[in-house]
């Protein structure tokens with residue numbers, strides 16, 4: 001069984017439309033500077049959604065509510081396949097409160113669906129950008 005990573009596409013409504021939070025990794029050196037969905041590894045014995053909530057609390061100091069009617073942003077096989085025998089489960093969520101920059105990241109940025117490609121994402125996340133843009137268009141519609 002490959003290691004499960006849990007992460008969130010955290011949305012916020014802004015006057016210019018729906019935005020999603022991208023976070024720039026601070027470590028390890030080979031990933032530093034690349035952008036990701038905040039999250040991390042599930043610890044032994046932890047259920048995935050609790051792991052997600054713990055990571056978001058630790059990394060950004062926020063609680064989230066999972067987006068009603070969306071839940072998980074699924075790939076072709078549900079969880080997304082990442083390089084290095086990893087899988088990632090990605091939830092659509094809304095932040096309660098403003099995310100704060102912690103030790104894990106060097107920058108946070110709210111991106112609209114048309115500027116998702118304006119930052120260099122981790123390689124495994126590139127497959128998610130088009131489905132995410134589609135989801136953002138549908139969620140952003142009145």
Ligand SMILES: Nc1nc2c([nH]c(=O)n2[C@H]2C[C@H](O)[C@@H](COP(=O)(O)OP(=O)(O)OP(=O)(O)O)O2)c(=O)[nH]1
Pocket residue numbers: 005006007035036037038039040041042055082083086088122123124125
């Ligand atoms: N959080 C996150 N990790 C991702 C994404 N895409 C992607 O390939 N990964 C990879 C990078 C890492 O190899 C792995 C996540 O590990 P991590 O180092 O963030 O996990 P963690 O917060 O539990 O870290 P640590 O305990 O090792 O410090 O998954 C993504 O969008 N978000």
